Amino acid sequence: MHLSTGKGLHLSDPDLWLDPRRPQAFAFISHAHADHVARHEAILCSPVTAHLLQVRYRISRDRMIIQEFHEPRRWENFCCTLLPAGHIAGSAMLHIVDENTGASLLYTGDYKLRPSRSVETATWMKAQTLIMESTFGLPLYVLPPAPVIEAQLCDFVRETIADGSTPVLLGYSLGKAQEIAAILDAHQLPYLNAPSVAKMTEACRAAGLALSAAETWQTDIPPGYALIAAPQILRHSDYARIPRARSAMMTGWALHSSSRYRYGCDAVIPLSDHADYPDLLRTAEIVDPQKILTVHGSTRELAASLRAKNFNAWSHYGDDQLEFPL
Numbered sequence: 001m002h003l004s005t006g007k008g009l010h011l012s013d014p015d016l017w018l019d020p021r022r023p024q025a026f027a028f029i030s031h032a033h034a035d036h037v038a039r040h041e042a043i044l045c046s047p048v049t050a051h052l053l054q055v056r057y058r059i060s061r062d063r064m065i066i067q068e069f070h071e072p073r074r075w076e077n078f079c080c081t082l083l084p085a086g087h088i089a090g091s092a093m094l095h096i097v098d099e100n101t102g103a104s105l106l107y108t109g110d111y112k113l114r115p116s117r118s119v120e121t122a123t124w125m126k127a128q129t130l131i132m133e134s135t136f137g138l139p140l141y142v143l144p145p146a147p148v149i150e151a152q153l154c155d156f157v158r159e160t161i162a163d164g165s166t167p168v169l170l171g172y173s174l175g176k177a178q179e180i181a182a183i184l185d186a187h188q189l190p191y192l193n194a195p196s197v198a199k200m201t202e203a204c205r206a207a208g209l210a211l212s213a214a215e216t217w218q219t220d221i222p223p224g225y226a227l228i229a230a231p232q233i234l235r236h237s238d239y240a241r242i243p244r245a246r247s248a249m250m251t252g253w254a255l256h257s258s259s260r261y262r263y264g265c266d267a268v269i270p271l272s273d274h275a276d277y278p279d280l281l282r283t284a285e286i287v288d289p290q291k292i293l294t295v296h297g298s299t300r301e302l303a304a305s306l307r308a309k310n311f312n313a314w315s316h317y318g319d320d321q322l323e324f325p326l
């Protein structure tokens with residue numbers, strides 16, 4: 001098994017790309033967020049991702065090799081297993097073993113360790129090589145415990161309604177929006193969904209996820225209701241139709257003090273679908289690899305933090321290869 005990193009992550013044997021940006025002959029798509037999707041000739045993905053690729057990007061199922069979680073599949077001497085990544089509906093990690101040599105690799109894609117209300121919790125297999133995302137790979141990214149984040153969200157909704165205003169909860173229409181809805185359901189707070197959110201929620205339900213039916217925002221928002229919408233609504237004329245709107249963005253970047261101004265919203269709440277810094281470090285301990293490659297985000301900084309914990313970790317971009325531990 002050989003991994004090259006020049007134009008993306010490519011395994012030359014088996015001939016497989018990992019979330020490539022450009023169309024390739026054969027690629028693993030970890031999940032259906034736009035930055036991971038391209039029109040490859042053949043696509044390896046989970047059943048839920050297959051459904052979302054079809055609905056969201058009109059990609060034909062004929063191109064897909066659909067593999068259930070936890071069910072190993074053999075290609076020649078390779079054994080591939082997809083594992084839930086806990087990021088969004090259908091998100092998968094890929095574990096590959098070369099049965100001739102015993103070499104093993106785990107590619108995380110986008111993931112998070114902590115359980116969520118709308119997607120399956122991540123599960124793990126040990127591997128000799130770990131390729132892990134590092135979106136929040138700086139020590140400042142420590143998310144509060146989940147109950148604290150949920151309380152922040154519910155307090156924002158209740159206080160906004162008590163003030164006679166309409167809470168507008170902002171998150172990506174695929175993933176974050178369904179998590180917001182599941183939290184509101186759990187706390188019996190009523191809400192409507194912007195049409196783009198409702199479409200994705202219904203696609204997730206059709207793919208088998210246990211989510212409430214999405215009630216869609218048509219004209220009015222009844223008093224006492226919140227609205228779940230994608231962040232783009234702030235720049236849309238629809239936003240002006242909402243009586244006394246107050247917006248809150250759900251994002252891990254809320255841990256930056258300036259984020260509220262950057263997003264141009266009234267509040268930010270640190271609800272994330274990525275692993276925070278402590279969980280990134282914990283991932284390395286769980287997988288116990290001999291080598292780690294960090295991809296996306298603070299790759300160089302996370303690799304340095306992992307080396308300080310005696311892992312053989314390097315940035316995918318190769319800009320730290322001249323550093324050696326003493």
Ligand SMILES: [Zn+2]
Binds near residue numbers: 031033087110
């Ligand atoms: Zn993603």
